[in-house]
């Protein structure tokens with residue numbers, strides 16, 4: 001990838017790729033004609049405008065499917081991973097009614113899994129929400145022990161949006177398949193960053209989001225396994241019967257085209273990009289650790305996304321730190337739960353105290369970040385942490401900053 005390195009650094013430096021990613025210029029280019037002359041409705045069967053749109057949608061469907069090892073007909077386009085999670089959980093629960101209604105998930109899942117589950121619980125579904133280990137990973141034995149005779153579905157994300165931790169989905173998939181239990185996986189953060197193969201991984205339902213992988217916002221998909229065994233799912237949006245009846249509504253053709261293009265780019269560049277972004281992350285981490293005391297990583301350092309670094313700065317309020325860093329676009333946790341401003345439910349599920357969770361910052365590096373940006377960010381963070389600790393009543397005795405060099 002060249003383009004980052006030729007670009008002059010601009011501030012604020014974007015280090016919040018778990019919240020969303022910039023649109024890749026190549027994706028924008030692919031989308032533009034569909035905002036212009038190719039405006040047709042993909043469901044119009046009687047003229048060239050419709051045929052052109054439908055052709056573009058089917059091409060994109062193949063591009064998305066290819067990145068997952070799925071078949072095109074197993075991809076249902078939605079408005080994003082939130083909708084996909086709702087369709088997967090509510091749709092499966094509705095389809096399985098009478099055959100058992102127990103669902104197993106993790107306390108570190110995204111709100112877009114936990115909240116639909118809460119909704120289902122009000123309708124009589126039973127849920128087991130497992131706490132992961134302190135490194136953020138779930139033990140296969142924990143899942144096995146949580147299964148009940150009427151467990152219908154297990155929902156475990158591939159990679160976490162706050163701590164980047166990657167779950168052992170392959171093993172969970174095998175366990176579920178063995179017991180005839182549906183396995184849903186929220187892969188919004190993993191798509192385009194980690195290799196995914198829904199068949200090898202025994203995944204029945206997988207939620208995807210385009211804007212987390214350099215595609216447009218408001219676009220995503222649900223992978224629904226169609227064979228051996230075919231997943232039964234009840235639509236949650238009825239209307240014209242689009243998307244094989246799973247999701248009615250006129251298709252967002254430009255965004256679908258962009259999603260497809262983003263998937264094709266990721267398929268070609270994922271490996272190199274993961275290496276490059278991973279080494280930028282390691283560079284950031286080693287600079288923070290060598291220049292500051294009282295820094296620790298939240299979550300597994302072995303099983304995590306290449307661009308993720310979630311760190312805790314002892315005796316520093318992350319909110320104050322971010323205020324002191326206007327040149328950096330960072331986050332204290334999930335952008336999606338900004339409506340509920342409490343400390344991160346993910347970090348608390350790892351066993352962190354509320355105070356520890358409030359001293360944690362999430363760095364999310366991505367495709368267009370450069371070494372220059374990472375060095376700039378590290379220097380700014382080090383400086384700000386030292387300054388805050390000097391002035392903080394919390395800092396006395398907890399962890400003294402090193403003298404400035």
Ligand SMILES: *Cc1c(COP(=O)(O)O)cnc(C)c1O
Nearest residue numbers: 080081082110112161188189209
């Ligand atoms: C961003 C995200 C979502 C929500 O995706 P949208 O496409 O924004 O609705 C769901 N799950 C995870 C893990 C995410 O990171």
